[in-house]
Amino acid sequence: MKALEEKILREGQVYPGGVLKVGSFLNHQIDVPFMVEMGREFHRLYKDEKITKILTIETSGIAIAVMCAAEFGVPVVFAKKHQTKNLTNDCYVTPIHSYTHGNDYEARVEKQFLNAEDRVLIIDDFLANGAALDGLIDIIKQSGAHCVGCGIAIEKVFQQGGARIREQGIRVESLAMIGEMTEDGQITFAE
Ligand code: 5GP
Numbered sequence: 001m002k003a004l005e006e007k008i009l010r011e012g013q014v015y016p017g018g019v020l021k022v023g024s025f026l027n028h029q030i031d032v033p034f035m036v037e038m039g040r041e042f043h044r045l046y047k048d049e050k051i052t053k054i055l056t057i058e059t060s061g062i063a064i065a066v067m068c069a070a071e072f073g074v075p076v077v078f079a080k081k082h083q084t085k086n087l088t089n090d091c092y093v094t095p096i097h098s099y100t101h102g103n104d105y106e107a108r109v110e111k112q113f114l115n116a117e118d119r120v121l122i123i124d125d126f127l128a129n130g131a132a133l134d135g136l137i138d139i140i141k142q143s144g145a146h147c148v149g150c151g152i153a154i155e156k157v158f159q160q161g162g163a164r165i166r167e168q169g170i171r172v173e174s175l176a177m178i179g180e181m182t183e184d185g186q187i188t189f190a191e
Pocket of ligand 1: 018
């Protein structure tokens with residue numbers, strides 16, 4: 001998606017450790033019309049797949065997932081990163097290692113929101129080493145639902161998650177694919 005690449009070049013900031021900050025439109029402030037465009041693009045890519053649910057993980061995946069779900073006319077389920085009082089114990093639970101925070105946590109989805117009849121599209125903001133996607137794929141497996149594929153806003157191809165997940169036969173569509181990011185802020189997109 002050319003418009004996303006241009007926005008990354010204009011507004012993205014490269015942080016140490018291969019982290020891209022896109023707080024002006026995705027990770028802090030949300031550019032709503034732009035999210036609508038991303039939702040439309042995911043719909044264009046997956047429109048024939050009879051999707052029944054969009055699955056994401058809090059927090060930054062939610063905005064894109066909501067726009068995408070509006071296009072498909074289906075609900076969004078977002079995995080929660082904390083066990084809270086308003087969450088029942090009847091959950092699918094999976095361990096995830098956070099790339100940006102460097103810690104481990106458990107992601108949870110209440111069983112009532114995913115079942116074996118569902119055809120699920122996973123949406124997330126970034127794909128780096130693939131731990132978040134591994135966790136969401138595991139939750140879908142536990143539920144018996146079918147994972148149709150993944151829709152990612154920004155994939156960092158210099159990390160291995162995308163290649164590893166595609167090798168498993170899972171479709172991954174990324175709207176921008178970063179091939180290289182240098183310490184001085186240069187960003188190059190993969191072909
Ligand atoms: P992974 O699990 O694939 O290693 O990392 C994906 C998750 O980590 C995403 O859900 C995203 O929240 C976060 N993440 C990974 N890399 C970046 C990055 O470069 N910038 C931002 N803002 N988040 C990232």
